[in-house]
Amino acid sequence: MSFSHYLNRWDWDDQYLQSASVSDTQVLAAIDKAKRQHPLDLGDFKTLISPQATRHVRELAQLSHQLTVQRFGRTMQLYIPLYLSNQCSNICLYCGFSMENEIRRMTLTREQLEAELDAIAQMGFEHILLVTGEAKRRVGMDYFRWALPLIKQRFANVSIEVQPLDEDEYHELVALGLDGMLCYQETYHKARYQQVHLRGNKCHFEYRLDTADRAASAGVDKIGLGALIGLDDWRTDLFFVAAHLDYLRRRYWRSQFSISFPRLRPCTGGLAPKSQMSDKELVQAIAVFRLFHPDLELSISTREAPLFREQLMPLGITAMSAFSSTQPGGYSKATDTALEQFAINDGRRPEEVEAAIRRIGYQPVWKNWDQSLSAMGLVR
Numbered sequence: 205m206s207f208s209h210y211l212n213r214w215d216w217d218d219q220y221l222q223s224a225s226v227s228d229t230q231v232l233a234a235i236d237k238a239k240r241q242h243p244l245d246l247g248d249f250k251t252l253i254s255p256q257a258t259r260h261v262r263e264l265a266q267l268s269h270q271l272t273v274q275r276f277g278r279t280m281q282l283y284i285p286l287y288l289s290n291q292c293s294n295i296c297l298y299c300g301f302s303m304e305n306e307i308r309r310m311t312l313t314r315e316q317l318e319a320e321l322d323a324i325a326q327m328g329f330e331h332i333l334l335v336t337g338e339a340k341r342r343v344g345m346d347y348f349r350w351a352l353p354l355i356k357q358r359f360a361n362v363s364i365e366v367q368p369l370d371e372d373e374y375h376e377l378v379a380l381g382l383d384g385m386l387c388y389q390e391t392y393h394k395a396r397y398q399q400v401h402l403r404g405n406k407c408h409f410e411y412r413l414d415t416a417d418r419a420a421s422a423g424v425d426k427i428g429l430g431a432l433i434g435l436d437d438w439r440t441d442l443f444f445v446a447a448h449l450d451y452l453r454r455r456y457w458r459s460q461f462s463i464s465f466p467r468l469r470p471c472t473g474g475l476a477p478k479s480q481m482s483d484k485e486l487v488q489a490i491a492v493f494r495l496f497h498p499d500l501e502l503s504i505s506t507r508e509a510p511l512f513r514e515q516l517m518p519l520g521i522t523a524m525s526a527f528s529s530t531q532p533g534g535y536s537k538a539t540d541t542a543l544e545q546f547a548i549n550d551g552r553r554p555e556e557v558e559a560a561i562r563r564i565g566y567q568p569v570w571k572n573w574d575q576s577l578s579a580m581g582l583v584r
């Protein structure tokens with residue numbers, strides 16, 4: 205049974221109403237459980253992500269900080285996204301790459317890709333996230349078959365955020381060196397999902413939902429989950445992200461998991477958020493995921509502003525992107541914002557982000573040695 209079958213055990217509206225009616229007594233009981241470091245269940249997650257728990261965000265953030273330092277030390281993993289293509293055959297109402305948007309389209313040639321890799325290597329990154337639209341004839345398995353080994357020769361850790369693939373395709377990419385796969389469900393509200401995905405393969409809610417199952421079954425080491433915050437009620441969506449995570453962790457205990465918190469950003473043809481998440485509520489969400497699963501990678505991108513990213517660093521975040529360009533060719537060529545997926549909020553160079561991390565007493569991590577040693581069979 206995959207997660208799309210499992211999902212039917214919860215009703216969206218019930219979860220929404222239960223979250224809205226959480227009492228302060230319930231919140232204090234869940235916080236007490238977290239303080240005693242008792243494992244939290246999904247009921248506790250729902251309590252702590254509720255509107256009532258927002259009043260206790262300071263305490264949640266302190267607990268999250270303590271737990272993160274215990275598990276990870278004062279470290280921050282750095283990674284950079286590399287956009288291979290902005291071509292896409294889907295229509296998603298919130299995305300600058302949506303097929304109906306009249307933007308200039310390009311897919312990196314081998315020569316252009318090598319120029320991007322040179323530019324990224326010079327900045328010192330070892331963890332790279334490959335991003336594409338969903339245009340499998342142009343950027344599908346044939347492309348990945350030559351590009352992935354080329355990239356893997358030069359970088360320690362390579363993840364993808366591309367169209368959902370079949371299990372045998374993930375198997376093949378793992379053999380070529382793939383380390384991680386990110387696939388955000390965008391929203392777990394099926395009717396809303398269908399309202400904002402109008403055309404293309406992404407319309408298949410269940411196929412997307414089961415992507416993490418297929419990747420984990422194929423041996424992809426790290427699986428990234430998330431919702432696009434603002435597409436629907438964010439508290440309910442995050443409850444479903446937590447349920448998805450809980451299901452996957454029980455079933456695929458060898459895999460590692462990562463959660464991101466992308467808030468809807470302006471883009472070409474952009475869609476207004478249906479539900480707004482404030483900065484304080486984002487702190488709440490990060491802290492509650494940390495308390496829910498203490499070993500989880502929690503990641504924050506350059507969608508957020510520099511000062512706010514610095515404030516978030518000690519509160520549970522363990523990975524962050526830096527100097528991201530959301531357009532293909534953006535690192536080696538002069539920028540052309542007409543090609544980008546969405547507008548970023550933190551354009552600082554990697555060395556500036558590194559200095560900001562050191563200023564608060566944290567250690568930037570360019571290469572995850574545990575993963576490298578594990579890949580060589582030296583640790584498990």
Ligand code: SF4
Nearest residue numbers: 292296299301302337
């Ligand atoms: S969200 Fe992904 S699939 Fe949808 S239009 Fe953007 S790039 Fe294409």
